[in-house]
Amino acid sequence: MKNSGRNSRMTKQRRLILEEVRRMMDHPTADEVYEAVRKTIPRISLGTVYRNLDVLAESGEIARLKNSGNQSRFDGDTSNHYHVRCTECGRIANLKGVDVEVDGLQLGAACGFEVVGHWLEFQGVCPACKGGRSLFENVKRTN
């Protein structure tokens, strides 16, 4: 909806932000992206990061994750996959090789909407949070 009909320019800020979001596999927040890109462009502003994350999400080059908190998280991997979120620490992991068949027409008949997509996310307890004595105690915890 934003930026419609206009040209967009690949500035070095935008390119770096895109690269960083793609490199960071932990679904970073805007602030985490800001901290990351600052290492390369120290004078970049947080506003620029927000503006570019919006543009990139709008154009589909990155994905904005849904969340029940108040901080957006982004994913540089836009290939078809779902996520699992740890209910204990909030960590998000990718879940590939799983898909849900959606009969859009049937759903549309049920609700009156023209269904164009869906969002599926799982909740669970990650290996690190399952307990110190588990088989997964060697998994690094980031918080």
Place this chain on the structure above:
Amino acid sequence: MKNSGRNSRMTKQRRLILEEVRRMMDHPTADEVYEAVRKTIPRISLGTVYRNLDVLAESGEIARLKNSGNQSRFDGDTSNHYHVRCTECGRIANLKGVDVEVDGLQLGAACGFEVVGHWLEFQGVCPACKGGRSLFENVKRTN
């Protein structure tokens, strides 16, 4: 996690907030709930509304919806159902009678998490946004 092991009291503010969220079928934001309860308790504070929405969501009496924007929305209907969100106007509708079978163990094996639940939401275009000339032109638009 919050309020664990302690007593909670059903004050008239908390009861009213719960009633209003249950009555409002349009998945209101905290501010919309505030405006609604103010008609009955004019001196209630926004902080109280936030605190109670948190408590009620924590105890499972209402649900906090996931979203990709920056304002939490709540649902007073905690029965098992999914949502459809309009990509044009943001309106959210309930979708009952649809369910997804989740093989938690198989998923767990795929990602290492102990899967305990899931969130599924559909995106679509609502009747009112499908266009003025559609069969749905008589559906009320709220924005």
Place this chain on the structure above:
DNA sequence: ATACTTGCAAATTTTTTGCACTGGA
């Protein structure tokens, strides 16, 4: 050259919190 983009700062929006007082169980 044009107009999209940036850095900076200020402003907005949304949510949280400290504190003294109140009231539910």
Place this chain on the structure above:
DNA sequence: TCCAGTGCAAAAAATTTGCAAGTAT
């Protein structure tokens, strides 16, 4: 009675925006 809950106000957190200067195309 007693401590969770409230109103109020201030603060914090998250995001957006106005503007003059910079830069991709």
